Amino acid sequence: MDVNGEDGAVVGALGSGDIRTCARIISRVERGDPGIVSLLRALYRAGGCSRVVGVTGPPGAGKSSLVSQLIRVWRKRGLNVAVLAVDPSSPFSGGAVLGDRLRMAEHSCDDRVFIRSMASRGQLGGLTKAAGDALTVLDAMPWDMVVVETVGVGQNETDIIRHAEVVVLVQTPMGGDDIQAAKAGINEIGDIYVVNKGDHPEANRTCRQLRDMITLGQHLNPDSSWTPPVIKTQSLLGEGVEELADQIECRFENLRTNPEVASRRARERVRHRTAEIIRDMLDRRLRSEDGQLVETVIDSVVARESDPYALAESLLATMTSRV
Amino acid sequence: MLKGKGIKVIVSMIGLDGHTTGGEIVARVLRDAGFEVIYLGATQTPEMILQAAIQEDVDVIGISSHASNYLQIEYLVELLRKNGMADVPVICGGNIPKHVANQLKGRGVAEVFPPGSPSSDIVGYIVENARGARRRSA
Numbered sequence: 001m002d003v004n005g006e007d008g009a010v011v012g013a014l015g016s017g018d019i020r021t022c023a024r025i026i027s028r029v030e031r032g033d034p035g036i037v038s039l040l041r042a043l044y045r046a047g048g049c050s051r052v053v054g055v056t057g058p059p060g061a062g063k064s065s066l067v068s069q070l071i072r073v074w075r076k077r078g079l080n081v082a083v084l085a086v087d088p089s090s091p092f093s094g095g096a097v098l099g100d101r102l103r104m105a106e107h108s109c110d111d112r113v114f115i116r117s118m119a120s121r122g123q124l125g126g127l128t129k130a131a132g133d134a135l136t137v138l139d140a141m142p143w144d145m146v147v148v149e150t151v152g153v154g155q156n157e158t159d160i161i162r163h164a165e166v167v168v169l170v171q172t173p174m175g176g177d178d179i180q181a182a183k184a185g186i187n188e189i190g191d192i193y194v195v196n197k198g199d200h201p202e203a204n205r206t207c208r209q210l211r212d213m214i215t216l217g218q219h220l221n222p223d224s225s226w227t228p229p230v231i232k233t234q235s236l237l238g239e240g241v242e243e244l245a246d247q248i249e250c251r252f253e254n255l256r257t258n259p260e261v262a263s264r265r266a267r268e269r270v271r272h273r274t275a276e277i278i279r280d281m282l283d284r285r286l287r288s289e290d291g292q293l294v295e296t297v298i299d300s301v302v303a304r305e306s307d308p309y310a311l312a313e314s315l316l317a318t319m320t321s322r323v
Numbered sequence: 324m325l326k327g328k329g330i331k332v333i334v335s336m337i338g339l340d341g342h343t344t345g346g347e348i349v350a351r352v353l354r355d356a357g358f359e360v361i362y363l364g365a366t367q368t369p370e371m372i373l374q375a376a377i378q379e380d381v382d383v384i385g386i387s388s389h390a391s392n393y394l395q396i397e398y399l400v401e402l403l404r405k406n407g408m409a410d411v412p413v414i415c416g417g418n419i420p421k422h423v424a425n426q427l428k429g430r431g432v433a434e435v436f437p438p439g440s441p442s443s444d445i446v447g448y449i450v451e452n453a454r455g456a457r458r459r460s461a
């Protein structure tokens with residue numbers, strides 16, 4: 001692939017860890033700047049050296065506080081860390097209050113730590129595409145660890161976490177009904193389970209229930225080499241966080257020694273990422289202002305002179321013929 | 324389309340100012356006007372705010388001030404200038420006396436909103452003066 005001079009310079013700057021360039025490029029990603037594709041292509045090819053960890057769980061579970069403590073442990077171990085913290089946009093105004101950085105304030109002035117907040121913007125496809133692009137940028141920089149934090153509710157957020165190589169699922173001590181709910185959905189995505197707010201009286205019971213649940217589900221797990229551990233933490237005090245960092249390390253090591261599992265997961269990430277990019281391209285086309293043509297066809301679908309199936313086929317045809 | 328769309332704003336207290344209520348209200352007002360607010364909270368030093376501004380690539384910095392920490396605000400403006408971030412305007416709100424407001428503006432603070440300023444004034448000001456807004460209309 002030919003990389004033009006301008007893109008080449010940006011790839012070089014990011015490769016040497018230039019934080020301002022990184023911040024500016026992520027802003028272009030957020031704005032959905034179509035002119036950035038050639039750069040992202042080059043960055044993807046240049047990147048892939050960071051370990052990408054996803055941290056997800058319900059709002060208020062203590063994810064950001066936990067990430068802050070993880071950064072502390074990783075920094076002690078000499079690692080550089082970047083964080084992409086995604087918070088939902090208001091469905092009413094499209095605006096957002098992004099409060100994750102507040103919990104990570106102690107690392108603000110450490111030049112080996114980069115923290116970036118991102119609003120989910122609630123566009124179709126747009127959010128997860130932008131988060132994936134931002135991770136592509138970070139992964140082309142000399143960060144040892146890249147963390148993506150998202151709220152573990154809603155399709156968009158679940159999609160983002162699928163960009164991560166290792167996923168930490170943060171829960172809080174809960175009653176029996178909640179455990180049932182947790183069992184239904186999230187079971188498949190966690191490599192490591194955390195029960196945060198370990199100071200809560202229900203914490204040990206929740207840990208036991210999660211362990212039982214994991215043991216029960218293990219025969220369905222296509223990856224028999226890894227039984228997800230359950231770790232009790234207290235993210236305000238940092239309790240359990242060394243162990244969490246160790247387990248994350250263990251999982252990466254486990255994947256390294258199980259190349260079939262690692263490659264299956266890597267291929268799945270590429271499929272997911274590609275589908276996201278296609279969805280974004282289609283979505284831009286369906287909403288594009290220059291697409292006078294699309295508007296007329298949409299009107300004819302509204303009037304039932306055409307149908308969405310025909311529109312979908314013609315849209316795909318025009319997209320693939322247009323080079 | 325809402326006014327603040329795509330504009331990123333830091334809302335922060337500075338120094339030993341533990342009065343977070345005003346900042347929290349402003350953060351929510353701005354969110355409801357469509358802005359993306361990076362809320363830094365209390366006990367932020369000028370250096371921390373500078374780093375946040377760089378990493379988050381924000382378009383404006385809002386300081387809510389309810390303590391006499393005006394020197395720190397001036398220092399923040401100076402830090403931004405020294406670090407090539409002079410194009411990110413700093414605006415202030417809270418209970419800043421009029422003569423101090425004038426002094427701050429003389430030292431490079433873009434605007435000071437006195438207590439009781441209508442939120443439409445603040446929103447309107449940011450939309451017109453935020454770095455991103457200027458960048459887009461350029």
Ligand SMILES: Nc1nc2c(ncn2[C@@H]2O[C@H](COP(=O)(O)OP(=O)(O)O)[C@@H](O)[C@H]2O)c(=O)[nH]1
Pocket residue numbers: 057058059060061062063064065066100103196197198199233234235236237
């Ligand atoms: N009691 C207790 N509170 C915690 C713990 N960890 C976080 N919190 C509090 O939970 C709230 C939400 O924390 P935050 O990290 O922002 O959660 P997030 O929304 O999942 O990112 C904050 O008020 C924290 O102080 C913990 O281990 N124990």
Ligand SMILES: [Mg+2]
Pocket residue numbers: 063064065099100149
């Ligand atoms: Mg959070």
